[in-house]
Amino acid sequence: MNGNSFRNTMHSLNYGNVMEAAARNYMKEVKADEAAGANVGPVQYDLEDLEDDPELHALHKERIQQMKEEQEKRKVMESKGHGTYADVNEGEFLPEVTGAFQARSRSQPVCVHFYHQEFERCRIVDKHMQILARKYFDTKFIKCHAPDLPFFVTKLNVQVLPCIIFFRNGVAYDRIVGFEELGAKDDFATSKLENMLLAAGVIQTPEKGEDDSEDEADVIAKERANRITYGFTKYSDDEDSDFD
Known part of the structure; x- marks a missing residue:
């Protein structure tokens, strides 16, 4: 696997992990509301809305930056x-x-x-x-x-x-x-x-x-x-x- 392929793969996997974590949190909030007896009616789960969440994108960007920094650190240490x-x-x-x-x-x-x-x-x-x-x-x-x-x-x-x-x-x-x-x-x-x-x-x-x-x-x-x-x-x- 070349460098670009590796980065693209890691980017996709990381984004998938972020989406999954966000979905879990969303479901927990909805269930908490239901348990509290809130009259919310039928619940519609639209996970596509999460893709436009600015907080989610910020978290994703932060994790990608961490991965890049770790990769650069490893290259420097390998050279030593x-x-x-x-x-x-x-x-x-x-x-x-x-x-x-x-x-x-x-x-x-x-x-x-x-x-x-x-x-x-x-x-x-x-x-x-x-x-x-x-x-x-x-x-x-x-x-x-x-x-x-x-x-x-x-x-x-x-x-x-x-x-x-x-x-x-x-x-x-x-x-x-x-x-x-x-x-x-x-x-x-x-x-x-x-x-x-x-x-x-x-x-x-x-x-x-x-x-x-x-x-x-x-x-x-x-x-x-x-x-x-x-x-x-x-x-x-x-x-x-x-x-x-």
């Missing part, structure tokens, strides 16, 4: 990496974790996964982060190959991998280290990590109906294919301490 799970190098790290709040009055949190490309548990975290990045659009999700960022690894005291650090206003305020807090097992559910991020405040519960996440089964299939391609088929029990 929201909704994706990108690999960031040392030169890009500071702009990524600080740029989100410099351009806006309210902070937009950043979730950073420090990983090692040969650690299977880091690859497991990647699978879950990809899912959550698409679901929680207001939070920026990035990953950093720890050996390539020695300065920030030292500065942030990253000693055990995988390590997920939460940033707000460019400041690291909390973290998840290893798999101990995730149940100390490799097959934890995405919801386990999701609940921890919600508790930490790095993500916020999305509005009803908003779920752009990639299906978890598809991501798992891709990860299995990658392991076969690159030979990462062995789980290591001591990956956490290897990096230290």
